[in-house]
Amino acid sequence: MRHTSLFAVLTVLLASPLFAQQSAPSRPGQTDNAALLEKIRELEDRLISLEGQVRILKSQQAPPEAGAQEATAAPQGQPPVAPTTSPTSAAATAVTQQQAIALGGAGGSAAKALNPDISAIGDFISVAGHNSVQPSPSLEMHESELGFQAIIDPYARGDFFLSFGEEGVNLEEGYITFTALPAGFVARVGKMRSAFGKVNTLHNHVLPWVDRPLVTNSLVGGEDGIDDAGVSIQRILPAPKWLFLEATGQLFRGDSGSAQSPLFKASAQSDLSAVAHLRSYKDITESTNLDIGLSYARGHNDLGTNFLTQLYGMDATLRWKPLRRSIYHSFIGRSEFIWSQRRQFPFEQRAFGFYTSGDYQLGRRWFVGGRYDHSDRPETASLTDNGASAVLTYWPSEFSQVRGQYRFTRYAGNLDAHELLMQVMFSLGAHGAHPF
Amino acid sequence: MKNHTFVRYRVIVTLGLLMAGFLPSRAEAKKLNVVTSTTDMAALTREVGGDKVNVEALARGYQDPHFVEAKPSFLLKLRQADLLISVGLQLEIGWLPPLITQSGNPKIQVGAPGYLDASQFAEILEIPQGQVTRAMGDVHPLGNPHYWLDPDNGRRIARGIANNLAEMDPSDGAYFQQRFEDFDKRLTAAEQKWDEEMKPYRGRKLVTYHRSFPNFAKHFGLDVIGYVEPRPGIPPTPTHTLELIQLMKRENCRVVLVEPYFDLKTPQSIGRETGSQVVVYLPSVGGEKGVDNYFQLFDYDIGLLIKAFNATK
Numbered sequence: 001m002r003h004t005s006l007f008a009v010l011t012v013l014l015a016s017p018l019f020a021q022q023s024a025p026s027r028p029g030q031t032d033n034a035a036l037l038e039k040i041r042e043l044e045d046r047l048i049s050l051e052g053q054v055r056i057l058k059s060q061q062a063p064p065e066a067g068a069q070e071a072t073a074a075p076q077g078q079p080p081v082a083p084t085t086s087p088t089s090a091a092a093t094a095v096t097q098q099q100a101i102a103l104g105g106a107g108g109s110a111a112k113a114l115n116p117d118i119s120a121i122g123d124f125i126s127v128a129g130h131n132s133v134q135p136s137p138s139l140e141m142h143e144s145e146l147g148f149q150a151i152i153d154p155y156a157r158g159d160f161f162l163s164f165g166e167e168g169v170n171l172e173e174g175y176i177t178f179t180a181l182p183a184g185f186v187a188r189v190g191k192m193r194s195a196f197g198k199v200n201t202l203h204n205h206v207l208p209w210v211d212r213p214l215v216t217n218s219l220v221g222g223e224d225g226i227d228d229a230g231v232s233i234q235r236i237l238p239a240p241k242w243l244f245l246e247a248t249g250q251l252f253r254g255d256s257g258s259a260q261s262p263l264f265k266a267s268a269q270s271d272l273s274a275v276a277h278l279r280s281y282k283d284i285t286e287s288t289n290l291d292i293g294l295s296y297a298r299g300h301n302d303l304g305t306n307f308l309t310q311l312y313g314m315d316a317t318l319r320w321k322p323l324r325r326s327i328y329h330s331f332i333g334r335s336e337f338i339w340s341q342r343r344q345f346p347f348e349q350r351a352f353g354f355y356t357s358g359d360y361q362l363g364r365r366w367f368v369g370g371r372y373d374h375s376d377r378p379e380t381a382s383l384t385d386n387g388a389s390a391v392l393t394y395w396p397s398e399f400s401q402v403r404g405q406y407r408f409t410r411y412a413g414n415l416d417a418h419e420l421l422m423q424v425m426f427s428l429g430a431h432g433a434h435p436f
Numbered sequence: 437m438k439n440h441t442f443v444r445y446r447v448i449v450t451l452g453l454l455m456a457g458f459l460p461s462r463a464e465a466k467k468l469n470v471v472t473s474t475t476d477m478a479a480l481t482r483e484v485g486g487d488k489v490n491v492e493a494l495a496r497g498y499q500d501p502h503f504v505e506a507k508p509s510f511l512l513k514l515r516q517a518d519l520l521i522s523v524g525l526q527l528e529i530g531w532l533p534p535l536i537t538q539s540g541n542p543k544i545q546v547g548a549p550g551y552l553d554a555s556q557f558a559e560i561l562e563i564p565q566g567q568v569t570r571a572m573g574d575v576h577p578l579g580n581p582h583y584w585l586d587p588d589n590g591r592r593i594a595r596g597i598a599n600n601l602a603e604m605d606p607s608d609g610a611y612f613q614q615r616f617e618d619f620d621k622r623l624t625a626a627e628q629k630w631d632e633e634m635k636p637y638r639g640r641k642l643v644t645y646h647r648s649f650p651n652f653a654k655h656f657g658l659d660v661i662g663y664v665e666p667r668p669g670i671p672p673t674p675t676h677t678l679e680l681i682q683l684m685k686r687e688n689c690r691v692v693l694v695e696p697y698f699d700l701k702t703p704q705s706i707g708r709e710t711g712s713q714v715v716v717y718l719p720s721v722g723g724e725k726g727v728d729n730y731f732q733l734f735d736y737d738i739g740l741l742i743k744a745f746n747a748t749k
């Protein structure tokens with residue numbers, strides 16, 4: 001179909017000079033030339049619009065039905081229903097397939113267009129220094145994260161993040177997001193990082209530090225965090241125009257945290273865990289904004305069904321980024337306060353922890369930051385660890401990053417640790433952008 | 437009893453008020469809500485949409501459209517949008533997709549009728565041939581996305597948008613068509629003026645910071661001989677800057693164009709070395725006060741260029 005019209009346009013284009021030659025002598029040339037110019041311009045426009053449609057078809061990440069339909073629906077004004085039964089879209093699909101056979105290379109790229117976006121992110125960490133409480137390996141390929149992301153159909157998209165350690169694989173996240181639900185709801189089903197606070201939602205490669213804060217490690221399940229299989233539903237709440245308010249509710253199986261010291265553990269099928277998050281956001285000026293969230297999580301801990309752990313969190317983020325110089329300067333200040341309530345023998349432990357951090361972008365490639373850590377231990381709240389870090393980050397490009405972090409930790413009982421962490425991260429392929 | 441009538445009265449009044457509240461809002465609801473990723477698409481939509489559409493752009497005109505923050509406040513706009521117009525060609529890949537997903541608005545999802553990728557209407561330049569790798573920098577595999585700086589493309593995009601609006605709101609189809617024809621007429625007249633003004637400078641050489649100028653250069657017959665960035669998205673390096681200075685001296689090129697969101701340090705040192713004019717040009721509507729529509733954008737940039745060309749004769 002598209003082929004034929006392209007051909008027709010070309011034929012007309014080629015034929016028109018002939019006509020011009022034949023008719024030119026018999027008519028006043030001036031007006032005729034103008035008309036011809038007009039005609040050529042129109043044909044040029046048509047050619048460009050056809051090129052555009054071909055480009056869209058080739059690059060469309062959605063299934064071919066949806067893409068072809070978008071292109072064919074335009075001239076015919078046909079409502080987008082029942083894509084597979086609609087004859088026009090079926091024809092268009094057939095054309096795509098024909099192209100695949102006829103054009104070889106181009107067809108290959110058209111077929112590839114249906115592949116998900118594939119990305120790999122390497123995270124290499126080396127640690128020097130002395131830490132008798134929580135020693136880290138000297139050199140480690142800490143994580144290799146594989147991402148597969150695509151639009152599934154007009155109603156949903158899918159995201160997979162597999163995280164490889166040096167040995168063993170872990171499904172960090174794998175979920176479907178339903179984007180076309182009524183009443184503005186967005187739902188997710190699968191395994192995902194829960195919406196508890198800020199750091200818990202972030203993948204390693206988007207953290208502003210090499211490590212995670214002490215309070216995350218002690219109270220919120222460490223590096224894995226609250227990352228579990230379940231369902232999530234979120235919606236923007238009605239609010240005054242200047243305020244963004246969003247609520248998220250999540251229900252999980254009830255297994256979170258590291259294998260050695262789980263935060264939540266489902267001893268019985270009914271030991272589900274739940275997370276709720278309320279996020280408010282306000283633009284103070286066009287370059288400054290404030291983001292404040294409240295979180296709650298509950299689940300059963302490793303002592304059994306009768307032992308609950310509840311977490312309360314508050315997070316605040318202040319961002320500054322001047323729009324005219326957005327690639328050169330920015331600042332993010334962030335704090336999270338977390339209270340843990342853990343039932344255990346002989347009585348409940350109430351622990352508290354927080355971190356405060358600031359990161360300033362010095363130039364297009366340089367970032368400097370600091371973080372202060374404080375956290376009680378969840379099982380023995382009277383033991384408190386403190387720490388402070390200084391971080392320097394360099395970006396050769398958007399796709400690689402070198403980072404150094406000096407970390408001082410004073411563990412409970414005045415055990416001091418001084419460590420220097422070095423990290424190299426690199427990203428291959430098309431890694432989808434992360435939510436703000 | 438009396439109480440009862442009072443209640444009934446109250447119910448009627450409330451209903452009446454509700455209806456009164458609804459009626460104008462329904463009349464307003466007929467207006468299509470259009471959100472565009474950049475100000476240029478908003479400007480073109482305003483030209484053809486007139487007062488039958490509400491148009492809002494997410495990014496500002498003086499902002500680098502590659503690196504916009506996906507702010508939650510954008511979600512408030514997106515969730516009420518009937519139509520989202522993007523520049524496409526992966527220009528917004530770093531920020532628009534998560535916003536679309538989070539918006540909870542089925543109308544504007546990719547593939548839905550309310551998602552319009554404007555690049556399909558335009559002539560696209562610099563489509564990479566052969567294999568694309570990141571060694572080329574942050575290259576756009578589908579072609580150069582800064583395509584709106586050619587009045588002919590502006591016309592094509594406006595026509596595409598007008599057709600799309602007519603499809604979504606057939607009762608106003610004639611209105612959009614008429615607005616487009618009017619825009620077309622004004623643009624053709626302006627284009628003649630611009631072509632005339634730029635005629636003496638055809639073939640003049642210049643350097644731009646980022647590859648955001650090919651369509652403008654092609655339309656007005658200018659010759660972009662180099663870029664301050666060694667590769668798209670990679671900040672200037674000393675070696676590349678030296679090479680560029682030598683190239684400019686050799687080619688007698690003495691105009692450097694810089695987008696408003698780039699640092700002027702390197703361009704200014706190039707300017708000093710080569711005796712060039714360093715000009716902050718506007719790639720987008722809204723980049724400066726008084727540049728509020730598509731016509732003013734060209735007026736502004738052409739004015740700057742002519743001044744720079746004359747100063748470096």
